[in-house]
Amino acid sequence: MASEAQRSDTAEPRRGRPRSEASHQAVLDATTRLLRVSSYEELTVEAIASEAGVSKQTIYRWWKSKAAVVLEVMLTGDAEIELVPMPSTGDLRADCLTWIRGMLVEAFRETHVGMARSLVVAGLQGDPGTERLLQQASMWDHGLLAERLREAERAGELREGVDIAAAASAIGDPLIFRMLTGSAPSLSWSESLVDVVVTGLMRPGAGTSLN
Amino acid sequence: MASEAQRSDTAEPRRGRPRSEASHQAVLDATTRLLRVSSYEELTVEAIASEAGVSKQTIYRWWKSKAAVVLEVMLTGDAEIELVPMPSTGDLRADCLTWIRGMLVEAFRETHVGMARSLVVAGLQGDPGTERLLQQASMWDHGLLAERLREAERAGELREGVDIAAAASAIGDPLIFRMLTGSAPSLSWSESLVDVVVTGLMRPGAGTSLN
Amino acid sequence: MASEAQRSDTAEPRRGRPRSEASHQAVLDATTRLLRVSSYEELTVEAIASEAGVSKQTIYRWWKSKAAVVLEVMLTGDAEIELVPMPSTGDLRADCLTWIRGMLVEAFRETHVGMARSLVVAGLQGDPGTERLLQQASMWDHGLLAERLREAERAGELREGVDIAAAASAIGDPLIFRMLTGSAPSLSWSESLVDVVVTGLMRPGAGTSLN
């Protein structure tokens, strides 16, 4: 990964020609561009090099595999998976429903599906290093969702002792999974998903059920 | 997929030498065997052919790619992903907790993780045909879980109008997802996941909360 | 070769379905037809079978290899390499010159060149059986040429003790060789070839030199 070579924050001035930041960025850009039109499997290091106007050696000097390049693209947000904003009106159930309706439209766009697949395949290449990165992938954090849940927790709306991360996964992971298989769920399925989890989270009596 | 060529149920007598069922099965067996010790990436068609004592041509005659072979292995249950049995004691919450504790032990064995990864990678190869198969994969059905939920529904324990499939996904998909990334969740995380969803499913007052 | 299986002239009635002479001939015809438009290398047994409306097994039942089929086509004259007639006016030198001028036109047609090449390549496949056939190939006999020389010998025009076959080869082989390499010799080269050999053959004083 690139970071390894840059970790010399204020260290010795590194003799020799310094790393070309232009080349570095060109590789990431080229990869992003290519992933928009091809799957991880179809993507080749040679194509990245050619598209970036960079030599293969330069890629291998800074990344140890194609998976590493793809993961850096993903994890540094170069591919910018546009997230739907999470509203905060005070009504947790309503906010989550608004959010998931937006996700159904946004997350199942072809480009995003392809990106998510690339990320997963790259992460599953069997290399322990990339695997670790996959686990950290911010994409799986369901960050905005978890944040909104924590807000509700602070407002005392939730039952005590529930695991916020687990609850966020209960809503977010099924969404991601259907994204990977390319089959967008129906609106009612999604709403029911949110309803069940939110109901299970909230203090009895607080808020209102969907039905 | 193999089934294409056999669809002539009662049709014309099929001239020429018939397909060798022995070879067909040998390929599936060999693939299963190899997948136990290597990842999808490491698996090669040549190795399958050699292990099965079959010529490469025979593989390509009946399957159009390595992904197709792997998917057939998975989807026909040749790889037999052993599921943890789902108890049915009458207490839905307790049954689900028992089940998920078993899954934490069983599903995160190295072999199962490898199989699940192979299935996903094979399904994400960008081919529309294999993609369709991935969506149908029985593995994602969370079959036993959904069945138990339906049983509770028939017993009138659940709130009305909830989508059983969505609820099963809320518990099952996070589990599969962590299986893919190779990071087994903690027991408390898993229990909280079950608790939230089951609570959200059940009629208020029915059953008891974990806390 | 086909002859092996036919030797039962008036023998036992041969049980079972009799050999299809039609298939036999169809194979030879198809081969001839295909060789007119493709080289020996490009010719495939499957193409012969398909063109002849015959199964591959039928071919292998009667011939032991592709080379054997091609050689039978050649050697039984099915491919009928049209020979230029050899005149016999009494003037050996003039007759030979007339003949070679005709050969320059006739033998270097694309079809004949292709056939000769196929014959040679088939014969050189390293199989002793086909090799023997190549040696016997009537094509190399320079039959008409040798016959005319013998006529001159009987007429007492030739020096004594010369080997007619060797002399025929001295004229014929260079012609065949240039046929194989696809480079037709010039008229003057050919005439000089004939002139030198005929001069060397004839009794001093008999006939007249070209120059």
Add this chain to the structure above:
Amino acid sequence: MASEAQRSDTAEPRRGRPRSEASHQAVLDATTRLLRVSSYEELTVEAIASEAGVSKQTIYRWWKSKAAVVLEVMLTGDAEIELVPMPSTGDLRADCLTWIRGMLVEAFRETHVGMARSLVVAGLQGDPGTERLLQQASMWDHGLLAERLREAERAGELREGVDIAAAASAIGDPLIFRMLTGSAPSLSWSESLVDVVVTGLMRPGAGTSLN
């Protein structure tokens, strides 16, 4: 052919890693070695690569087919077809007879026969490029023979206007042809061949006939 890529005598400095001359030579050597024990048909590109310690791609990078490799081996004399020396005692007839007696022994050795066959088969693969090379093959020049004939011509021993190349072919081509078919001619046949042609070449009265 390899020469194509090297033609930049004094041209641009050739960027990138230069061609490995070691690999080039290793391929030619390996091919020569393999051809000594196997026919052209039996020779495979994979075997050449393996024997040369070179990758298949390197072979295909510089030669477009197996035929091209074999032809380069032949035409650059790497296979060194040992020629029998041509004496020059002043007596043309005697010299040619000495030469052909040597050829009968030397040229029909198994190795030479195999090489000649490989050269011919390689040249007859139907590719215009290799065909052209076949025509130029120095082997067919009958170089030493033609040279000796020209010496006699300069000495004024020959009739005027005869084509030396044609005469050399009249002796050399029949020899090559029998080499290809693997049937060594008899001594008397060979001597008669030489006698007829030399007699036809020489000025009447010069030299003496065999009989």
Add this chain to the structure above:
DNA sequence: TGATAAGCGAGACGGTACGTCTAGTCTTAAA
């Protein structure tokens, strides 16, 4: 100001696997 040390694009290298092709054999049902 030169020597030394990387980094760079280009592209050849040894490998490995791909998916296709053909040879020649084997197994059906029909004739």
Add this chain to the structure above:
DNA sequence: TTTAAGACTAGACGTACCGTCTCGCTTATCA
């Protein structure tokens, strides 16, 4: 028993990428 059909094993084909290794060149720091 032979036929046409067609599946079978075996193995070479030529291509595509992989990840490594020179080249000649450029761009830096250090002496």
